[in-house]
Amino acid sequence: MSGVDSAVYLVFLSTALGILILSGIVLLLVLLPVAATDNNLKLSANSSTSNGTFNDLDKLSMGNVKANSERLWAFLIATYWVSFVTYYLSWKAYKHVSGLRAAALKSPDVKVEQFAVLVRDIPAVPEGKTRKEQVDSYFKGIYPDTFYRSMVVTDIKQVTKIWVKLEGYKKKLARAEAIYEQSKTTGSPEGKRPMNKTGFLGLVGKKVDSIEYYNEKINELIPKLEAEQKVTLREKQQASALVFFTSRVTAAAAGQSLHDQMVDSWTVIDAPEPRQIIWKNLLIKFYSREIRQYVVYIIVALTILFYMIPIGLISAVTTLKNLVKYLSFLKPIVEIVAIKTVLEAYLPQLALIIFLALLPKLLLYLSKAEGIPSQSHAVRAASGKYFYFTILNVFIGVTVGGTLFDTFKTIEDQPKELVSILAKSLPSNATFFLTFVALKFFVGYGLELSRIVPLIIFHLKRKYLCKTETEVKEAWAPGDLGYVSRVPGDLLIITIVLCYSVIAPIILPFGVLYFGLGWLILRNQALKVYVPSYESNGRMWPHIHVRLIGALLLYQVTMLGYFGVKEFRYTPFVIVLLILSLIFIFVCQKKFYRSFQSVPLEVASHELKESPNMEHIFRAYIPPSLSCEKDEEQFEDALSQVSRTTSSV
Amino acid sequence: MSGVDSAVYLVFLSTALGILILSGIVLLLVLLPVAATDNNLKLSANSSTSNGTFNDLDKLSMGNVKANSERLWAFLIATYWVSFVTYYLSWKAYKHVSGLRAAALKSPDVKVEQFAVLVRDIPAVPEGKTRKEQVDSYFKGIYPDTFYRSMVVTDIKQVTKIWVKLEGYKKKLARAEAIYEQSKTTGSPEGKRPMNKTGFLGLVGKKVDSIEYYNEKINELIPKLEAEQKVTLREKQQASALVFFTSRVTAAAAGQSLHDQMVDSWTVIDAPEPRQIIWKNLLIKFYSREIRQYVVYIIVALTILFYMIPIGLISAVTTLKNLVKYLSFLKPIVEIVAIKTVLEAYLPQLALIIFLALLPKLLLYLSKAEGIPSQSHAVRAASGKYFYFTILNVFIGVTVGGTLFDTFKTIEDQPKELVSILAKSLPSNATFFLTFVALKFFVGYGLELSRIVPLIIFHLKRKYLCKTETEVKEAWAPGDLGYVSRVPGDLLIITIVLCYSVIAPIILPFGVLYFGLGWLILRNQALKVYVPSYESNGRMWPHIHVRLIGALLLYQVTMLGYFGVKEFRYTPFVIVLLILSLIFIFVCQKKFYRSFQSVPLEVASHELKESPNMEHIFRAYIPPSLSCEKDEEQFEDALSQVSRTTSSV
Structure with a gap:
């Protein structure tokens, strides 16, 4: 098993x-x-001459x-x-996860993050005390029996900068030595000492x-580095700390208590794993976090809704x-004909392509x-933000797209119309989305399986760049599964397939193929290729689940609209399903969600293998940039000493 | 000091x-x-002949x-x-509370509820264990060091019935003996043994x-009773328990943790004080509670909005x-003239009067x-529900009342109009509300101060009913402050005064008198008369505070509308205030609210006077109906014995 997170993703698939x-x-049989x-199509084709084209696929819808x-x-x-199947299976999946x-x-097993909590927004240090004494x-006082020790968070921006530089030079040194060794075997026996220029990118100087x-x-x-470490530990202490307990239950309870x-x-919140702490975010204060959150939400909403405007301008x-x-x-x-043709074809979309490629990174940065x-x-x-983007732009955008601008006036007058417009334009786009899903699994999973892009990059790197063993290893680091764009992508496919499932059931086999292949391939990749860079113990799941039921809701809304378009007298029966879905989400959130937010005490109270x-x-x-091999005691000493002077000055 | 709850109410006043x-x-000076x-009024009076009446009060508005x-x-x-004064003072008050x-x-001091938590929704008892063993x-397992003991909650409906009956007879016996003793001193020396009939109300039989x-x-x-106690303890155990800890911190943390x-x-939630536990509600399960809550909300909303319909029908x-x-x-x-006149005048309103008198009780029952x-x-x-009722019906109802039905069509078409209708009809009702506030403090606090109604009842009771010392004491039990109707009443007054403060500042002195008198009188009453029947340590405050700022919001909305009516070009400046109020509520809730919901651990960790x-x-x-004087051990014994047999059968 390569972690709960990968398992959760496979459960989703x-x-x-x-x-x-x-x-x-x-659905296919019935x-x-x-x-x-x-x-119907034949009849309407006969009656109106303008609407005379339909193909065999449409006949099956x-x-x-x-x-x-x-x-x-x-x-x-x-x-x-379809709705009840979704309820049943997603309920079972939630229980399983x-x-x-x-x-x-x-x-x-002892997991370090289960013994620690993260404390933020510590008030100002009282006169004559160090930050560490204050926290301790x-x-x-609160946990006399189980408190072990605390670690004051420091601003490690400077020291990390130096440390990264130092590590860079160490790597370069190793590389230079490797080249020197190599030259001894290939060229003259005393070898050729490698040279480099000291200026910009090794090109000048x-x-x-x-x-x-x-x-x-x-x-x-x-x-x-050592000087900066000392300065950091003494003078750059922040209003945050990590507090360690000797008991898992205390840590779990502390993370949930006021x-x-x-x-x-x-x-106080549960401490993240050491490898996934974003140190610089620990310095941000309570209200600053709140305000940032809302600002980011507004920026993302604006980006999702109006990203076409700047891109259109740039293209123009x-x-x-x-x-x-x-x-x-x-x-x-540019005047070479071949290049001109290509540029003329792709330049207008270039901004859009670059934007779409960078969007997951942008959203991660914003988050x-x-x-x-x-x-x-x-x-x-x-990942949640990216989901809204794909659903709104790819699915609703493409479906409603053409008709939307023509009927913009209608929507403004009667917002309810949106549902029926969505419903009306769905069938005509069925073929497009069939192709979309098919393309997705043929191209997407083909690339995934062969990992052709990373393979090419790897070989190029090995040939031209890598000289030492570490470098080769780093070049072939498969990294994470990349949930930011992968999960929303899959959710988009299930949304599309669900929405078309009843209207054009022929899309279902393609969906089955997509998720079937996905499950087979990802199981292999998760087990043997990818190395997760963090483990959140499945906290991704509630987010996936609520969006899966959100997809179901969208499907039910479109069906409501489409039955309305078909003038079916019993259309209101679909409203029952909408209410059921809302109740289902509510019950799931109530029953399961809190145990994904924090660690239940009963769970934390199970015995450990070893103390x-x-x-x-x-x-x-x-943090690695602060760890210092020779003087192990320095860290604690520095923490407990000098800010006393600072505060009493 | 008679408790934090009374203090909080005084802080509010x-x-x-x-x-x-x-x-x-x-406002008065400027x-x-x-x-x-x-x-303006003179001018408009001159220009139109129909609108020619205005009095001196209107001139000051x-x-x-x-x-x-x-x-x-x-x-x-x-x-x-006015807004900034409200922000500042209510912020200070929140901090103070x-x-x-x-x-x-x-x-x-040791407070029993700080050492206990209430556990509900315990799963079915596993095979071969008693409920108590399961809980223990x-x-x-979770709290090996601080767990003291548990108490399984039982269904005490039956046993309480018998116990109440028994206590009733005990009282009656004491009363009969007192009458007998009295008759010895007043009548013949051997006295007259009191007699009674065994039938309905002592009237027949x-x-x-x-x-x-x-x-x-x-x-x-x-x-x-003893038999029923045994049966209750053994066979009527429920899926709830009270769990006791030896440490305040553990109990506080347990109440907040999953x-x-x-x-x-x-x-798990914090245990209420023993005297305020509603035992029968401990038997209700998780989802049942959730559903009940929503059903009650719907019933209350319907009652508040449409109570006039059934009452109108009854009146008709x-x-x-x-x-x-x-x-x-x-x-x-009925044919006596005097009675006929009175009945004809008051019968139509009788249903309404009875409804209004019973409403707080009804809302308490629903809650x-x-x-x-x-x-x-x-x-x-x-109290919260009653607040919505008074604001909607008394304030908005009276203000908009007359105009509303005429312009119902307009509102349906343009809901925004409601604000301007409210604004337009405010000034004309200023006199009504001036009288209302004045009446409230003259009559309301007059009654309060003299406690004339309870006094009359007390004297009547003492004269005709009370025979023993206990009975006299009970008759003069001043009881609670009665927050259910008192707090919404005061909030209604501050809403009215705030809304009129700028439009007709002359209302302010009346408001000052109301709250000034209220503060003086209630301080006396709280300190010397009323005996709180429970203590929630000020958990009432956030509810008062949010409604106070709600009143401010209503005031700002009416001002927005009224400036609009006055065609003032800078009216949008009022919108800034609306946003400020929303931010203020948000910050207050974030900063203070959670510490009113649960006990902060730092607070709970303070040392006790004695272990x-x-x-x-x-x-x-x-519970008193289960406490048994002679066999102290029975309670625990019974709890731990017999449900084993039940579950293993």
């Missing part, structure tokens, strides 16, 4: 697969014959059933069937002996003509800017 | 007083001259300022002044010697004519039906 298979069997034997026909009962029952999470949390006395130069730089930086009379001070400006006009040195290149303290939480937040090594747990949280 | 005094000084020296006059700046600034609550919670092992009869009854009931992976089982049916027709034996009484486990929480909930007597704490929670 298999649930989606299950929903589509169970729906598919019934609805296709019902639709194919009617002749709900569009081929006459308005207010008795046959629509079959489609109504099918709508119920909840069990997985509990099992992981109650495991007898506060928590010792004085040429020096690399090994000597890097050694020199490293020797220069080590004392600088500690101070003022809710905005001494806020960056025509070929303008490019040539302002960057005249490009003229000779981090909210002040979220852990990587996994930021990924969840970004935890608290010293080891404490050390796990020291 | 003094805050309202402060707001009105600070507003009043500025706005009255500005309004009085203009002549904003209505006397010409439309779009520069003078409106003064009123706009006044609107800001928060401090009061913290002080009460961290007090070194669960909590011992066989006549018996009271003392003998009651003794007999008591002797009959005691073994019945215990089980499934959120709907083993739900219960005319004098109908009464005479169906209850012909009333005819001779209890939600499944709330503590008396104080139910009172809070009922708590756990046995005493445990006993405090035994």
Whole structure:
């Protein structure tokens, strides 16, 4: 098993697969014959000459059933069937994932994050006390028996900068030595010492002996790093701390409890894993976090709704003509016919393509800017935002797209019309989305399976860049599963397939193929290829689940509209389903959600394999740029000493 | 000090007083001259003959300022002044109350409820275990060091019935003995043994010697009670329990923490005080509570909005004519002229008067039906509901009332109009509300101060009913402050005064008088007369506060509308205030609210005067109908014995 997070993702894939298979069997067997034997399209084609094109695919869809026909009962029952299958399987999946999470949390292995809490918004240090003393006395007072130790969070921006530089030089030194060793075997026996230029990107400046130069730089930086470490520990202490307990139950209870009379001070939450702490976000204060959150929400909403405006503007400006006009040195290149044709075709979309490629990164950046303290939480937040973007722009955008601008006036007058417009334009886009889903699994999973892009990059890197063992390893780091864009992508597919399931059931086999292949391939990839860079014990699941039921709601709303378009007298029966879905979401949130937010005490109270090594747990949280091999005691000493002077000055 | 709850109520009164005094000084000095020296009313009276009446009071109001006059700046600034005074004083009050609550919670006295938690929704008892063993092992596992003991909640409906009967007979016996003793001193020396009839209300049936009869009854009931106690303890155990800890911190943390992976089982909340537990609500399950809550909300919303319909119907049916027709034996009484006049005048309103008198009780009943486990929480909930009723019906109803039905069509078309209708009809009702506020404090507080109604009842009771010392004491039990109707009443007054403060500042002195008198009188009453029947440590405050700011919001909305009516060009400046109020509510809720919901751990960690007597704490929670003097051990024994047999059968 490669972690609960991957397992949760696979549960999602298999649930989606299950929903589509169970729906598919019934819908294909029942609805296709019902639709194919009617002749609405033929009739309307005969009666109006302008609308005379339909293909065999359309014949198999709900569009081929006459308005207010008795046959629509079959489609109504099918709508119920799909909904109940979704309720049942997603309920089972929620229970299963909840069990997985509990099992992981109650495991007898010592997990460092289960013994720590993160304390933020600590009030100003009282006169004559250090920050560490303040934190220690506060928590010792509350937890006299189980408090172990605290670690004051410092602003490590500067020290990390130096540390990254130092690590860079160390790598470069290793690389230079490797080249030197290599040259000994290939060229002259005494070898050729590698040289490099000291200026910008190694392109300009004085040429020096690399090994000597890097050694020199490293020797220069080590004392600088040590000095900065000392300064950081003493003078850059922040109003946050990590507090360690000797008991899992205490840590779990502390993470859920209010500690101070003022809710905005001494806020305590569960500590993230050391590897996924976003250190710089620990410095952000309570109200700043709140405000950032709302600002980010507004920015994202504006981006999702109006991203076409700036991109349209950029596209309008960056025509070929303008490019040539302002960057005249490009003229000779552009005038080659082949290049000109390509540029003319793709330049207008270039801004859009770049935007879409960068969007997940942008959303992740924005989510981090909210002040979220852990990587996994930021990924969840970004993934949720990306979901809204894809649904709104890809699905609703494409479906309603054409008709929307023509009928904009109508919508403004009667907002209720939106549903019926959505419903009316769905059938005509069925073919487009069939192709979309098919393309997605052929191209997407083909690439995924072969991992062709990373493979190419890897080989290029190995050939031209990598010299040492570490470098080769780093080049072939498969990294995370990339939930930010992967989960919303899958959710988009299930939304599309659900929305078309009853209208054009022929889409279901494609959906089954997508999730079937996805499950097979990802199971392999998750087990053997990807290495998760963090573990949130399945906290992704509630977000997936609520969006899955959201997709179901969208499907039910479209069906409501489409039955209305078909003038079916019993259309209001669909409203029952909408209410059921809302109740289902409500019950699921009530029953399961809180145990995904925090660790239930009963779960935390299970016994451990061995008594935890608290010293080891404490050390796990020291950021690498602050850990110092020779003087192990320095860290604590510095923390408890000098801010007393600062505060008493 | 008679408890934090009374103190909180006094803080509310003094805050309202402060707001009105600070507003009043500025508004009366500035706005009255500005309004009085203009002549809008005179002009409009001259120009139209139909609208020719205005009195001196109207001259002092904003209505006397010409439309779009520069003078409106003064009123706009006044609107800001009142808002900022409210923000400042209510913020200070929130801080003060928060401090009061913290002080009460961290007090070194042992309070039994701080050592207990209430556990509900316990899953089915596993095979071969008793309920008590199940609860004990669960909590011992989580809190090995601080768990003391548990008490399984039983269904005490039957046993309480018998116990109440028994207590009734005991009282009656004491009374009969007192009468007998009295008769010895007043009548013949051997006295006259009191007699009573055994039938309905002592009016029919066989006549018996009271003392003998009651003794007999008591002797009959005691073994019945004991038998029922045993049955209750053994067979009527429910899925709830009270769990006791030896540490305040653990109890406080437990009340805030999630215990089980499934959120709907083993739900733990802070235990209410023993005297305010609503035992029968402890039997209600998780989802039942949720559903009850929503059902009650819907019922209350319907009651508030449409209560006039059934009452109108009842009034229509219960005319004098109908009464005479169906209850012909009333005819001779009704035909007396005096009675007829009175009945004809008041009968139509009778249903309304009865409804209004019973409404607080009805709302309290409905709030209890939600499944709330503590008396104080139910009172809070009922008080909140009553507030919405008074605001909607008394304030908005009276103000908009007349105009509303005429312009109902307009509102349906343009809901925004409601604000301007409200604004337009405000000035004309100023006199009505002036009288209303004046009446409220003259009559209301007059009655309060003299406590004339309870006094009359007391004297009547003492003269004709009370025979024993206990009975006299009970008759003069001043009881609670009655927050259910008192707080909404005061909130209605501050809403009215705030809404009129700028439009007709002359209302402010009346408001000051109301709250000034209220504060003086209630301080006396709270300190010397009333005896609180429970103590929630100020949990009422957030509810008062949010409604106070709600009143401010209503005031700002009306001002927005009224400036609009006055065609003032800078009206949008009022919108800034609306946004500020929303932010203010948000910040207050964020900063303070959670510490009113639960006990902060730092507060709970303060040291106690003496180590708590756990046995005493445990006993405090035994319901009186189950406590049994002779066999102290029975309770625990019974609990731990017999349900094993039940579950293993």
